[in-house]
Amino acid sequence: MKISERLMRAKPSATLAVNAKAQELRAQGKEIVSLAVGEPDFPTPQHVCDAMKKAVDEGFTRYTPVPGMPQLRTAVADYYQKFYNVTAKAENTIITNGGKHALYNLFMALIDPGDEVLIPAPYWVSYPPMVELAEGKPVIVPTRAKAGFLASIEDLEAACTSRTKLLVLNTPSNPTGAHYPQDQLTEIAEWARKKGIFIVSDEVYDRLVYKPASYSTLSNFWEKYPEDVAIVGALSKSFSMTGWRIGSALAHPDLVKAMVKIQGQSTSNVNSMAQKAAIAAFEGPWDLIEKMTTAFQRRRDFAHAIISSWPGVVCPKPDGAFYMFPVLNGFYDEETPDSASMCTKILEEAGIALVPGSAFGDDRCIRFSYALDDEILKNALEKVGKVLMKK
Structure with missing residues (x-):
């Protein structure tokens, strides 16, 4: 073998x-x-656990649509409206087995053999291996501790080549906790768009931001340019639901369809009962x-x-x-x-x-x-x- x-x-x-x-x-x-x-x-909040138990008691134990229950996909779209004033529809979302699964689906859907992917370092451990599994080439972009571990356009420009296809951004960051201010995030997105580089924005920690810093996102950029960026989210961190494996992506409908194709041939739908719990999480309270x-x-x-x-x-x-x-x-x-x-x-x-x-x-x-x-x-x-x- x-x-x-x-x-x-x-x-x-x-x-x-x-x-x-x-x-x-x-x-x-x-x-x-x-x-x-x-x-x-x-x-995990009690009302989320109760929703899971209710789903079990009511026998909600069958397959759901591959991209997730329509009610949950709508709830994800509504999340971006609630917190970032971004208008999205259910067709712009997909429910995945955690944020990691959303990232994997995106890389598989977007990367062709030999495509280069810019990954600012320090980076989350799984980015380079996922890119390699998709037969892409990770291009590591070093950042400096004295700059707060935030990548500048100059850093990215120096690593960019004619083969560059994607840029992975993570804010707030695992492992550094670094967080891009909205203006800097948007500036990088504008640079990438001019270069024809697609952005995968990993925002699974988006609600865990500490004052005086303020929330930032590329979902507003996605609303203007849906073919140039995809947003990855999850309930794992914000709702203390790591083991429930509920992630999501916000993307162009055509990209969502591509991810559904991958998911349909790999994992199919996310756990049906966990999806019911996720709906309860999105409905609140968020205390x-x-x-x-x-x-x-x-x-x-x-x-x-x-x-x-x-x-x-x-x-x-x-x-x-x-x-x-x-x-x-x-x-x-x-x-x-x-x-x-x-x-x-x-x-x-x-x-x-x-x-x-x-x-x-x-x-x-x-x-x-x-x-x-x-x-x-x-x-x-x-x-x-x-x-x-x-x-």
Whole structure:
């Protein structure tokens, strides 16, 4: 048996690998605290859970249309009207198995062999492998910590060639928490349109933005130029529904049809009962988001103060999501020469699980999640600091 070359080139998820190592140590009886988690520590709202239970009790357990229930597709379209004053229809939306699935469908629908895809780094771990699975070529665009890990038009222009087909933007960002202001986001979109470059805008953290920063989106740009951009969303982060696997895309109807073709030959419809729960989520109330943003902003502030106190560390203060991405290579040495070995050292000596920056395209850094209890977070950061300062 020979596994395809396409798959052999793809790397396994580094975040899942860290979680597996942490679980292994837990099984050995060691106390492990994970700052590697990419999900809120808040429970899914009760009214969403109740809608799921009701769907089960009523026997709503059959297939639905591949792109999702019409009521849910309309709810996604209405979301953009409610929060961004953007007019969309159900035909502009598709319901997917999480935001990751929406991204995969988009790449498969848009990329031809050899097409180049601009990916600003640090990037979410799955972008390059997904592009490669679609037989495209990831072109990594480095950004600078001192610039808040935001890509400039100059950065993008320098990486652009005649083969450039797509640009992937992520705001707020995983892993950095960096968030593009609306004017900068629109400026990049205008540049891409003039270049004939399609934008995939990953906005799954769009409601987790902290003052004084304000919300931004390319859905308004999509409304003007629907053939030039697609928006990826999800309930995973904003509604603490990571395991429910409800994602979506907002796109031109022809692109939606292409994604439906892919989905129809791969996963078919999203879990029918989870779709009922998603409708309840979109109908509200949305008070969980306010509760989460208040908690995350508080955690961000004290976590940033602790991390910034470590000698020589550069750590941009994130405006969204629930991650920090400090530059820690000043602590590397012969025994721990990179982010992966440093994460292993911290896990083994302090019992704290982190994700190496190499997984996100910047080996100088390590990703910290602050999506956990305040006291646990403070204690964990203090333990990490002790490992780093140890000589």
